[in-house]
Amino acid sequence: xxxxxxxxxxxxxxxxxxxxxxxxxxxxxxxxxxxxxxxxxxxxxxxxxxxxxxxxxxxxxxxxxxxxxxxxxxxxxxxxxxxxxxxxxxxxxxxxxxxxxxxxxxxxxxxxxxxxxxxxxxxxxxxxxxxxxxxxxxxxxxxxxxxxxxxxxxxxxxxxxxxxxxxxxxxxxxxxxxxxxxxxxxxxxxxxxxxxxxxxxxxxxxxxxxxxxxxxxxxxxxxxxxxxxxxxxxxxxxxxxxxxxxxx
Amino acid sequence: xxxxxxxxxxxxxxxxxxxxxxxxxxxxxxxxxxxxxxxxxxxxxxxxxxxxxxxxxxxxxxxxxxxxxxxxxxxxxxxxxxxxxxxxxxxxxxxxxxxxxxxxxxxxxxxxxxxxxxxxxxxxxxxxxxxxxxxxxxxxxxxxxxxxxxxxxxxxxxxxxxxxxxxxxxxxxxxxxxxxxxxxxxxxxxxxxxxxxxxxxxxxxxxxxxxxxxxxxxxxxxxxxxxxxxxxxxxxxxxxxxxxxxxx
Numbered sequence: 001x002x003x004x005x006x007x008x009x010x011x012x013x014x015x016x017x018x019x020x021x022x023x024x025x026x027x028x029x030x031x032x033x034x035x036x037x038x039x040x041x042x043x044x045x046x047x048x049x050x051x052x053x054x055x056x057x058x059x060x061x062x063x064x065x066x067x068x069x070x071x072x073x074x075x076x077x078x079x080x081x082x083x084x085x086x087x088x089x090x091x092x093x094x095x096x097x098x099x100x101x102x103x104x105x106x107x108x109x110x111x112x113x114x115x116x117x118x119x120x121x122x123x124x125x126x127x128x129x130x131x132x133x134x135x136x137x138x139x140x141x142x143x144x145x146x147x148x149x150x151x152x153x154x155x156x157x158x159x160x161x162x163x164x165x166x167x168x169x170x171x172x173x174x175x176x177x178x179x180x181x182x183x184x185x186x187x188x189x190x191x192x193x194x195x196x197x198x199x200x201x202x203x204x205x206x207x208x209x210x211x212x213x214x215x216x217x218x219x220x221x222x223x224x225x226x227x228x229x230x231x232x233x234x235x236x237x238x239x240x241x242x243x244x245x246x247x248x
Numbered sequence: 249x250x251x252x253x254x255x256x257x258x259x260x261x262x263x264x265x266x267x268x269x270x271x272x273x274x275x276x277x278x279x280x281x282x283x284x285x286x287x288x289x290x291x292x293x294x295x296x297x298x299x300x301x302x303x304x305x306x307x308x309x310x311x312x313x314x315x316x317x318x319x320x321x322x323x324x325x326x327x328x329x330x331x332x333x334x335x336x337x338x339x340x341x342x343x344x345x346x347x348x349x350x351x352x353x354x355x356x357x358x359x360x361x362x363x364x365x366x367x368x369x370x371x372x373x374x375x376x377x378x379x380x381x382x383x384x385x386x387x388x389x390x391x392x393x394x395x396x397x398x399x400x401x402x403x404x405x406x407x408x409x410x411x412x413x414x415x416x417x418x419x420x421x422x423x424x425x426x427x428x429x430x431x432x433x434x435x436x437x438x439x440x441x442x443x444x445x446x447x448x449x450x451x452x453x454x455x456x457x458x459x460x461x462x463x464x465x466x467x468x469x470x471x472x473x474x475x476x477x478x479x480x481x482x483x484x485x486x487x488x489x490x491x492x493x494x495x496x
Contacts, residue, residue: 233477
């Protein structure tokens with residue numbers, strides 16, 4: 001399993017992903033699910049991946065090959081709009097998965113992968129897209145300024161409460177870390193290191209990219225402080241009326 | 249969809265459930281998913297239900313019929329142990345679902361239901377059981393003192409952080425309300441009123457049973473205070489090192 005989230009606020013985009021991959025419970029490994037492409041100074045793409053590892057790797061490899069091929073008809077270098085890049089990755093995703101679907105299904109496996117593509121091409125605003133296994137995509141909106149792939153439910157409530165388009169990038173990044181922490185506590189197949197990238201609008205480079213291991217000082221302090229804060233929030237919830245009666 | 253949770257702590261059991269039922273998005277209704285059985289003074293059962301409404305209603309009806317039949321071989325009146333009651337409800341659940349499985353599957357529906365049965369029979373400690381559509385069951389444990397059915401993921405992180413066997417029943421009840429609130433915010437098919445029952449160990453009666461509508465004063469104050477507390481917890485998270493640098 002996997003959990004990746006991208007948050008698009010006015011000031012830019014935050015990307016976060018876990019790094020645990022498993023084929024059954026007895027083959028658990030660590031792979032980065034965050035891929036950065038900066039083929040030209042006028043554009044930056046971050047791709048987050050979930051699902052079949054072979055499919056995601058093949059998609060990444062083909063994207064890279066197209067970038068190195070000066071004659072490639074379409075690549076992340078040639079797309080004029082971000083949604084065209086999403087269509088390009090989507091078509092590739094669907095085609096790679098189809099190659100292996102029949103054989104994998106016979107063995108009880110699933111070839112599908114899901115991606116989040118985010119970034120900016122000069123002349124257009126930044127955006128994030130969720131790319132489905134079938135190749136189509138949806139983008140985030142001001143009302144729902146984030147996208148998730150993989151094990152998304154445990155980490156959704158905190159996003160719904162905290163994220164709005166006006167917040168600072170660092171606050172969005174902290175919210176992503178809390179969202180990942182909640183997910184890792186509830187689903188053992190989502191695990192560290194957590195990769196975190198921050199893209200400020202119109203900068204065409206990541207301002208920060210960090211990899212936080214479980215023992216890392218900052219992540220440990222986030223986890224500890226969040227636990228303390230939640231406990232305080234819980235302890236300040238109002239009493240039931242019969243508890244008041246008992247004290248009165 | 250549905251969300252029900254039962255929390256078993258040293259001082260007793262807390263049961264909570266939403267009340268929304270839907271057959272598609274254009275047929276949304278309200279049904280209680282919390283059923284109380286007190287056939288004799290030496291025993292009390294609370295049954296929470298999720299899944300196919302017809303199946304859950306038929307199971308409840310049969311349980312009631314067996315209780316009214318003085319010659320019934322097995323009923324909630326005759327079981328000596330709580331796990332026997334779980335087996336009894338499980339066998340009934342599986343058999344009711346099987347009656348309709350084939351026809352429902354042809355129409356693309358699912359006959360399955362899942363239950364949580366909790367309570368106490370005198371001479372034995374209280375317990376809670378999750379009863380699967382196949383009729384088998386699992387009980388909670390001191391390490392995992394709660395059980396959930398239905399849309400369980402959104403509301404799980406707060407349970408994992410707050411619940412331990414030593415807490416007060418009212419704290420467990422507040423935690424259940426927060427867990428339901430988080431779920432209702434993220435999944436529109438889980439909705440009010442929230443029913444909440446509190447069973448103190450060895451009392452053989454519910455100390456409190458309340459139904460909280462969305463506009464209810466207490467539930468609104470829980471929602472508001474929890475939002476404020478979460479925001480405060482979030483605002484007190486430690487800054488990234490580069491944020492410190494900017495201020496220094």
